[in-house]
Structure formats: structure tokens, C-alpha cells
Amino acid sequence: MNKYKVITLFPDLIEEWKKVGIINQALKNNLIEIATVNLRNFGIGEYKQVDDSPYGGGPGMVLMPEPLDNAILQNEAKKNVFLTPSGQQLNEDLIQELLKYDSLNLICGRYEGFDQRVIDMHSDYEISIGHSVVSGGEIPALYLLEAILRRIPNVLGNPESLTNETFVNNQKDFPVYTRPETYKDHKVPDVLLSGNHKEIDNWKKNNLRDI
Ligand SMILES: C[S@@+](CC[C@H](N)C(=O)[O-])C[C@H]1O[C@@H](n2cnc3c(N)ncnc32)[C@H](O)[C@@H]1O
Incomplete structure (x- = not known):
């Protein structure tokens, strides 16, 4: 069974999504496993700090390396995927490639993004x-997860749904009525209507x- 972990400051977003539709069915039928890892639990000091101002100045805050490093080290997976706007563009080929790994960590940024060193240390993919640009990596992570999960056998009610879909063979799906x-x-x-x-x-x- 494929196992996915989402490392995030907003685990509620992921947990709510898990309650609906085909994802909920797939979880109930033990076809996949999706866990959330709350980055805040790895925060530093009394206030569980996870972000700090950027070296060299500039607006916003940067996610500190230590909480992310510890969250990743304590949640080993075959591949670590960082969601970044400047990463490799997601497409069908990349989804097929990711499907080969039975465990993935999806790591969600916030604010001005990740301290570069944690990407250098742990990243297998930047996607x-x-x-x-959106405000956080959670919606990109859910988008990526939905694209992956619907291709896992038995997650969709009818596997034929996947055969003529838009983007398969560089074509758009036919219109439906x-x-x-x-x-x-x-x-x-x-x-x-002709039969x-x-x-x-x-x-x-x-x-x-x-x-
Ligand atoms: C406000 S964005 C940071 C933007 C960053 N300063 C930049 O210009 O590249 C905060 C986080 O949202 C996520 N994010 C935003 N847009 C994304 C996209 N198009 N694809 C994947 N992740 C995205 C990333 O995890 C990012 O670290």
C-alpha cells in the first residue's frame, strides 16, 4: 500500500480533505495511507518557533532549517517532494514516475518559503x-496527491475513466452530456442518442x- 505523509503547518487542511469523496473511500478501503505531520511540533523553544526573518533583509519570514530537518529525519520516505513555485512543472509523466514510490513525503512551505539548506539536504523533487504563487504548499500538495491517487488501482469506481482523459496521449477528452x-x-x-x-x-x- 502506498503511504504518503504531508509535512505542514496546517494539518487541518489535509485532514478535512481526507473526509470527502474518492479519497475518503480509498482510505476506508485501505488502498492508500495518508498521514499529516505537524511542523509546529518540531518548532524550537517555548513558542515552538518555525520561522525567522531572512538573512540579507527583505520582506516576510523564512521556514527555519532545524524544524524541517527534524520532521523529515523522523519521517523517512522513499522520496522527499518539496512543493515550490519555481520547481519542476507537474505533468502526467511526472505523476507516473511518482506512482512508482510506495512512500512519499510532501513538504509544504509557507511565508517566503524554505531555508535553501533544507532543500539542498533533503530534496529529491521540487515540484x-x-x-x-499561492500562499502555502498545502493546496499544491493536495492537487499532487489527487492526481497520483486516482491512478492507483481501484481508487476510481471505473478504471476506464482514466483511458481517454485530457492530457492522456496529448489529447483533450471528448465532450460529455x-x-x-x-x-x-x-x-x-x-x-x-442513436444506440x-x-x-x-x-x-x-x-x-x-x-x-
Ligand atoms: C508564498 S509561497 C513562497 C513564494 C516564494 N517567495 C517565491 O516567490 O517563490 C509559500 C509556499 O507556498 C507553496 N507554493 C506556492 N505556490 C506554489 C506553486 N505554484 N507550486 C507549488 N508550491 C507552491 C510553496 O511551498 C511555497 O514555499
Whole structure:
């Protein structure tokens, strides 16, 4: 069973996400294991400090190396993934590569990010989920986890959902429709109502557009 740990200052975000949808089902069916590691527990001193101002000046705070270093050392995994906006861009190939490891640590930054030394010491991957910056690594970590988990056998109700998906073979998925047949003058394509499976399959193939 694949095991994932999310190292974060905001474990509640991850724990709430675990309660819904296919992730919740997958956890209940013991298909995956997801644990949160509260970085605050590794903080320094009475106030459990985890961040400090940057050397050389500048705005904001930086996550200190020691709490992160200790959190990672006490939670060994096959690979350590740091979520960073400047990291390698997430795509389907990278997700397939990450699926090979039966344990991953996903390490979430906050504020101005990680002290570079902890990245130099522990990083196997630095991954970005897109060319925009959000306030913390938790949503990027959840995005990455959802992309990985839906590819684990039996997590999705129907594995066929994965075969024609957007980005598979550099194509966009075909458009999909459900009841009613006509909605505000917009009609479902006739072929989908024809019952002719050969023609329906052809229509689907012809509507997989290049990305
Ligand atoms: C406000 S950001 C830090 C931004 C940093 N000063 C910079 O410009 O690269 C705080 C944290 O959010 C996470 N983060 C923000 N945007 C991200 C993205 N596009 N992909 C992955 N992680 C991201 C990272 O963990 C980062 O350390």
C-alpha cells in the first residue's frame, strides 16, 4: 500500500480533505495511507518557533532549517517532494514516475518559503503545480496527491475513466452530456442518442482534440 505523509503547518487542511469523496473511500478501503505531520511540533523553544526573518533583509519570514530537518529525519520516505513555485512543472509523466514510490513525503512551505539548506539536504523533487504563487504548499500538495491517487488501482469506481482523459496521449477528452436531451434549446448530439455503438465510438474518437 502506498503511504504518503504531508509535512505542514496546517494539518487541518489535509485532514478535512481526507473526509470527502474518492479519497475518503480509498482510505476506508485501505488502498492508500495518508498521514499529516505537524511542523509546529518540531518548532524550537517555548513558542515552538518555525520561522525567522531572512538573512540579507527583505520582506516576510523564512521556514527555519532545524524544524524541517527534524520532521523529515523522523519521517523517512522513499522520496522527499518539496512543493515550490519555481520547481519542476507537474505533468502526467511526472505523476507516473511518482506512482512508482510506495512512500512519499510532501513538504509544504509557507511565508517566503524554505531555508535553501533544507532543500539542498533533503530534496529529491521540487515540484510546482503551476505558474502562479499561492500562499502555502498545502493546496499544491493536495492537487499532487489527487492526481497520483486516482491512478492507483481501484481508487476510481471505473478504471476506464482514466483511458481517454485530457492530457492522456496529448489529447483533450471528448465532450460529455447527460439528461435532459434538450436544455434551453441546446440539444445533445443525435449520434449519442442513436444506440449505434460503432458510430458513438467513432464520434468519441473524432472528438478527442489535440492539446
Ligand atoms: C508564498 S509561497 C513562497 C513564494 C516564494 N517567495 C517565491 O516567490 O517563490 C509559500 C509556499 O507556498 C507553496 N507554493 C506556492 N505556490 C506554489 C506553486 N505554484 N507550486 C507549488 N508550491 C507552491 C510553496 O511551498 C511555497 O514555499
